Amino acid sequence: MKATYVLPIAAPTSQVRALTGYLHRLSRVIAEVIVVDGSPREVFEAHARAWSRPVRHIRPTSRTTNGKVGGVMTGVQAARHEHIIVADDDVRFRREELERMLTLLQHFEVVRPQNIFRPQPWHARWDTARSLLNRLAGGDWPGTLGVRRSALLDAGGYSGEVLFENLEMVRTIKAAGGREAVSLDLFVVRRPPPARHFVSQRVRHAYDEWARPARFAAQLALLPGGLLLLLLGGPAALIAAAACGVAAAEFGRRKGGGRTAFSPSSAFWAPAWLAERAVTSWIALSIGLFLGGVRYRTSRLRYAATPRRLLEQTVREACDKGRLEMPRTNAA
Template sequence: MSLPRAPFHASYVLPIAAATPQLRALTGYLKRLGRVMEDVIVVDGSPGEVFDAHARAWSGAVRHIRPAYRTTNGKVGGVMTGVRAARHEHVIVADDDVRYRRAQLARMLALLHTHEVVRPQNIFRPLPWHARWDTARSLLNRLAGGDWPGTLGVRRSILLDAGGYSGDVLFENLEMVRTVRAAGGREAVPLDLFVERRPPPARHFLSQRVRQAYDEWARPARFAAQLALLPGGLLLSLVGGPFALGAAAAGSVAVAELGRRKAGGRTAFAPSSAFWAPVWLAERAVTSWMALGTGLFLGGVRYRTTRLRHAATPRARLEQKVQTALENQRLETSGTSAA
């Protein structure tokens, strides 16, 4: 009989803020995580009764704590609470819809030995229609620097030395990665590391269309290209008619299929996924202009009870902020050593 494998000497941080108890969705997963990871932290910003229900169900398997910081983007306050509370240098941060298996955790932690931040590839399981729609975005992103998942791996020390990352921006995963890189960290984007994610309800998916388009304010060149989709499509229709539009749609399917085939993606993405590329591009052609208007005339995109103006901190300002934090950290360390 084989002996049970020891848990990983690493921390797992799950920030959550739920209106109703998430016992059925999360309890089994958290208990499995508690057997695989030495330190599992749920940072719970849920209302009192929901927090208490979670505490009763989870406290035996994980550390269940309140957020210690308030940020405009509440997820960031939860993440930084968990990172500061983590008992290990290597930390995996994941949304409540992410579902790791042991082999994927092992790969993430191995990459954290050689990199300061790791960005894997999420795949939706199961695959309702709207998950297939959003998968097309992932396939295209695989050809353009990698997708943005609901989970990252990060070294605790570099994030803390950098002063954490901003909680006043919408695209918080990009903000964390840019912060780590500004501090001199190396990023790994393993396109063949597939981590499952549960799709949201269709209604929630639809409500996120403009908000996801607004993220691209953080990447002006990409935002400009997406804004060009609508006038470009109208011009193509006027000049070439339906045939030209059909050819462009077929071309987008071919490009998405290249993304599906890259880095072993055929084992993870359904063959039909690429056919949703024209649908996603048509959506982004419209929602990019809505995101532009939201930023120019409404002061930002709605996030819970407020609006967030900035998708991410401009690079130059972020680098200056991080270098200042690192210098303060060095001065504090040298002062402590001298004393």
């Protein structure tokens, strides 16, 4: 396939065992595979010895507070092909899914598929409920995107000073006139993280919703709303609300052919995820107001994503001047 697969990593320990087989399989079906590796020197050298034959293994040439963005832009700039698939190290494409992504990229500037967890330990089932609910409201956000190289470079890249980097990329391309395909029936496997890592991400994922104020407000309302239900209607009212959450997740499971990808029991985890988000939203709000941002590796990120109106304004101004560039400032 005449396309480029970009995989940005920054691993503290060797990923040779986890990734080598997958990278070899990718290199047999896609023309160019680029691993942009920001790992420490010893780990980078171990990766180079294992991967130098099937892939282009390079260092990131730009540094951003959100290190993934620097890795992605390094890979996009180095790519030899117009159609690019960017994916995290836990994503596992099969040939037919790659073909579908590249077909969609012939008609759209950015493509957003849907991830499914395989295998499914308890925390993957818990997080699957989030995916099902998101499918009702514009689609879930996966660990992979398809993008046209020219569209992203013509837009001047995307900000590396925000937390929700996939949303930032899509917003930037759309602000520059690009079209997005949200493919609800294109399912790509994702390996679940260890349970400890999953737990550590709960507040950070809630902080992402600073980028979508209406959704953030709705999630903040979950906790006081639940307490009010308990006060006025007792446990029966909470059980009824939980049943509504399960029903909503089931609608998400059925949407876009999801019944072929998500198990029938997935929707029953929705109350657990809603209870989690009812608490972590308030923690995320407090972090944003009083600590100046959420912890990301060795720094803090204040902004979840650049507002659409600011990106669109920047594009208009750039077009008036005959050029495009990323905004220098962001707002929550």
